[in-house]
Amino acid sequence: MLVMWCSRTALGRLQRITGFHRAMSTLPKVYVTRKVPPDGLDILRKSGQVQFEMWDSDDPVPRVELLKKVKGCEGILCVLTEKIDTQLLNAAGPNLKAVSTMSVGFDHLSLDELKKRGIRVGYTPDVLTDCVAELTVALLLATSRRLIEATHEAKTGGWGTWRTLWLCGHELANSTVGILGLGRIGVAIAERLKPFKVKKFIYTDVAPRPELANMIEAEYVSLDELAKQSDFLAICCALTPETHGICNWNLFSKMKKNAIFINTSRGGVVNQEDLYEALSTGLIAGAGLDVTTPEPLPTHHPLYTLKNCVILPHIASASYMTRNSMSALAANNLLAGLRGEPMPKELKL
Numbered sequence: 001m002l003v004m005w006c007s008r009t010a011l012g013r014l015q016r017i018t019g020f021h022r023a024m025s026t027l028p029k030v031y032v033t034r035k036v037p038p039d040g041l042d043i044l045r046k047s048g049q050v051q052f053e054m055w056d057s058d059d060p061v062p063r064v065e066l067l068k069k070v071k072g073c074e075g076i077l078c079v080l081t082e083k084i085d086t087q088l089l090n091a092a093g094p095n096l097k098a099v100s101t102m103s104v105g106f107d108h109l110s111l112d113e114l115k116k117r118g119i120r121v122g123y124t125p126d127v128l129t130d131c132v133a134e135l136t137v138a139l140l141l142a143t144s145r146r147l148i149e150a151t152h153e154a155k156t157g158g159w160g161t162w163r164t165l166w167l168c169g170h171e172l173a174n175s176t177v178g179i180l181g182l183g184r185i186g187v188a189i190a191e192r193l194k195p196f197k198v199k200k201f202i203y204t205d206v207a208p209r210p211e212l213a214n215m216i217e218a219e220y221v222s223l224d225e226l227a228k229q230s231d232f233l234a235i236c237c238a239l240t241p242e243t244h245g246i247c248n249w250n251l252f253s254k255m256k257k258n259a260i261f262i263n264t265s266r267g268g269v270v271n272q273e274d275l276y277e278a279l280s281t282g283l284i285a286g287a288g289l290d291v292t293t294p295e296p297l298p299t300h301h302p303l304y305t306l307k308n309c310v311i312l313p314h315i316a317s318a319s320y321m322t323r324n325s326m327s328a329l330a331a332n333n334l335l336a337g338l339r340g341e342p343m344p345k346e347l348k349l
């Protein structure tokens with residue numbers, strides 16, 4: 001468009017620019033709460049459908065600023081650090097038609113409030129499944145084979161002679177892997193673990209999910225049985241009022257001493273004091289956490305003192321390809337929502 005303007009007279013150019021701004025100002029206003037990866041921004045820009053303002057930073061927009069910026073917006077594209085609650089929806093006002101989150105998790109959205117106001121909600125399942133499953137397997141192996149401890153020993157002079165039981169861990173071959181919350185990600189994790197010669201997959205959920213379970217020949221069991229039988233337990237459920245703190249002393253106390261606990265869902269599903277007790281007293285063998293409460297987990301948190309706890313800073317979906325796909329899907333969800341069309345991935349409220 002710039003090239004075209006350059007070939008015109010200054011007056012024609014001015015008229016076009018003024019017209020352009022007039023046209024722009026009638027387009028629906030959208031606020032993007034974070035510098036999202038380029039694919040999504042390109043889609044918004046090229047759509048010609050919205051005018052958008054963005055918090056152009058890698059860090060979250062301060063709440064006060066956010067509340068100001070959403071005023072009068074028809075659409076909001078957010079990430080998981082922004083609470084979309086009554087206060088924010090009131091600040092946005094009655095024009096708001098669509099909220100699109102660049103995440104598969106939606107525990108930061110007040111769904112009841114959004115539903116009450118007839119606001120459509122988009123999210124980003126599927127595009128991150130492979131990436132999250134891959135990281136979960138990496139975290140599981142790093143925890144069970146004590147990789148972080150091992151590199152630390154090598155670097156800091158702890159590596160003496162070869163010793164028979166030094167840095168021994170637990171292997172996947174012949175093991176039982178449990179999945180709490182069987183969805184697309186749980187299936188993708190199991191598919192990746194199967195070649196490690198896992199003996200059996202078991203899972204629990206609010207109800208059996210035979211179509212998914214059949215894909216990985218997983219057996220449906222109760223939560224108690226899941227705790228009792230799993231050598232490796234992967235937490236894949238969404239954070240809801242029902243799952244909040246579901247991984248607590250009651251669960252850990254039923255687990256095997258050799259069990260490895262892995263959480264790549266949300267920190268809120270775990271009672272961290274109970275997990276600390278379970279790890280520090282040897283009730284279970286290890287834990288790998290990609291998510292915690294709060295995030296970031298303060299550096300003085302007791303969980304960091306434990307050698308058998310591997311903590312990552314919420315990076316399960318962090319590949320360039322996946323983050324770009326998430327941003328593109330979030331942009332397409334938002335644009336479809338604003339056009340009044342079904343979103344490519346819309347939450348049923």
Ligand SMILES: O=C(O)[C@H](O)CO
Nearest residue numbers: 102103104105316317
């Ligand atoms: O909810 C999500 O999309 C993930 O937690 C981001 O990695």
